[in-house]
Amino acid sequence: MSIIGRIFARPVQPVRVEPSVAAPVACADGPSGTSQPRGWISEGGWGAQSRVKTLPRVSATLAQRHATVFSCCNVIAGDLAKIPLKLYQRREDGQEDRLRDHPAAYLLNVESAPGIPAIVSRYALAYTFALRGNAFAYAPRDGGGELELLDVLNPDAVSVLKSGRERFYDIEDGAGVLRRSPSRTILHLRYMALDGWTGRSPLEVAAESIGLALAGQESAARTVSGTSIRAYINMEDTYEDDEAYRRNARRVRAAIEDPEANGLPLLGMNDKIQRLDLSAAEQELLAARRFDREQIASVYRVPPTKLQILEYGVKANAEQAAIDYLTDCLLHWGKQLEDQYALSLLTQREREGGMFFRHDFDTLLRPTTKERYEAMAKAVGGPFISPNEARVKEGWQPKPGGDDLYPPPNMTRSENQTKDEQDAE
Incomplete structure (x- = not known):
């Protein structure tokens, strides 16, 4: 084919591999889901509009241009992706056993899809979840019901269809194949879903506040650049x-x-x-932009100190700020991801059997070497844990005789002592 022919030739459309699912009613205007993707409209700049018509429309694509919005989503997604997401099973006696050989544990911590590290997929899902309120991944199963991969999907290329209580997704997977998949093969993370299915972006809910921040940023850009005069x-x-x-x-x-x-x-x-135009001093531009940063941080529950707004915290209370960040922010976002991962990646029988996901937040609060050794010494001599348990926590090999608990200093009884000898002591 000539060069001109290749330029004007029609692109080859991917072939759908499954037959279409016939839905009795595909309601495009219903409260749960849509029959066509709305991302290319809402995320392309036609998002939520404030009652003040002169404010810019707020969409996830435009809002992430604001450094604070990006920082909040980046901090949340980065911290949730870098810590292990462990799979446990709770026994009838309340004890919890960690499961390491389950396919979901491998896909979420090692390799989610061929050639894609799990941390890349988990970061993309958490970032999209925080930014847009909806995140999708294709999670097919083999003939034996085992998970094969976790393929992150572009949310703009996903359409949600409904038929009664059933949900179907028109997607394009990582191989470029068009599919219509039932909800059991799709990981759908949704935030603030009023009907349980349709996630909402926190940016669009707080459209006026985010619109003010975007307008202030544009005003600051005009003032600094000097290329536009009002x-x-x-x-x-x-x-x-x-x-x-x-x-x-x-x-x-x-x-x-x-x-x-x-x-x-x-x-x-x-x-x-x-x-x-007013000067930067007359507009109190810096104060206004600082207020915008605080409002956006409050929308995402991120402490200001995590965004380098350091007037609210000093080094002396950095440890307490880290604890507040964990309890007020990460647990809020992480718990929602854990439960929605479990619903999509675990079968009903596995969930009924006590299997669940949990982020290992201890890696974020890892103490210094001195603090760690002092805590271990008190725990081993408590008695609270055995010496070998402490060695295993540090990654060391256990020692012979290290599985016995040390008795407290004021209790040196021996198992060979008689009751009279113990009473005499």
């Missing part, structure tokens, strides 16, 4: 007709908005510009 213009009134007047008005506007003018437009002899 003003009114007095133009000379010596034109032959209205077309000449409008032509000169367009010329003046183009001169003002010219990025190469550096804020110094070239005007006519009798044209005058009266500035309406």
Whole structure:
């Protein structure tokens, strides 16, 4: 084929591999799900609109351009992705056993799909979940019912269909194959779903606050760049007709908005510009932007100190700030991910058998070597744990005779002592 033929040739469409699922009613306007993807509209800039029409529309794609929005999502997704997500099974006596050989444990901690590390997939899912309120992954099973892979999906390429209480997803998997999959093969993470199915972005719920932050950022950019001047213009009134007047008005506007003018437009002899912009000091621009950062952080429950807003915390209380971040923020987001992972990646029989996921948050609160050794010494001599249990926690090999608990210093009884000898002591 010639070069021109290749340019104008129609692209080859991927072939659907499954037959279409016939739904009795595909309600496009219902409260639960849509029959067409809304991402390309809402995320492309046509998101939630404030009642103040002059504020910019808020969408996830536009909002993440604000550094604080990106920082909040990045902090939450990064911390939840870098810690182990362990699979446990609770026995009837209340004891919990960690399961290491389950396919879900491997997919979430080692390799989620061929050539894709689990940390990449978990970060993408958590980031999209925090930013958009919806995140998707394709999780098919083999003939024996075992999970094969966890393939993260582009949320813009996912359509949610419904038929009564059943949900179906039109997706394009990582291999470029179009599929219509039932909900049992799709991991659908959803945030603030009023109906249980349709997730909502926290950015669109707080549209006015986020819109103010985006407008303030645009105002700051205009003030710093100096390439745009808000003003009114007095133009000379010596034109032959209205077309000449409008032509000169367009010329003046183009001169003002010219990025190469550096804020110094070239005007006519009798044209005058009266500035309406306020200076950065008059706008209290820095204070306003700091307030925007605090509001966005509160939307995501992220402590200001995690965003390097250090006027609220010093080194002396850094440990307490880390604990507050864990209890107020990460547990809120992490628990939702744990339960939704379990619902999609574990079978009903496995969940009824006591299997569940839990993030290992202890890795975020790891103490210093001195603090760790002092705690181990008190625990071993308590008695609380055996010496070998302490060695295993540190990654060392157990020692012979190290499985016995040390008695407290004031209790040195021996198993060979008689009751009279013990009473004599």
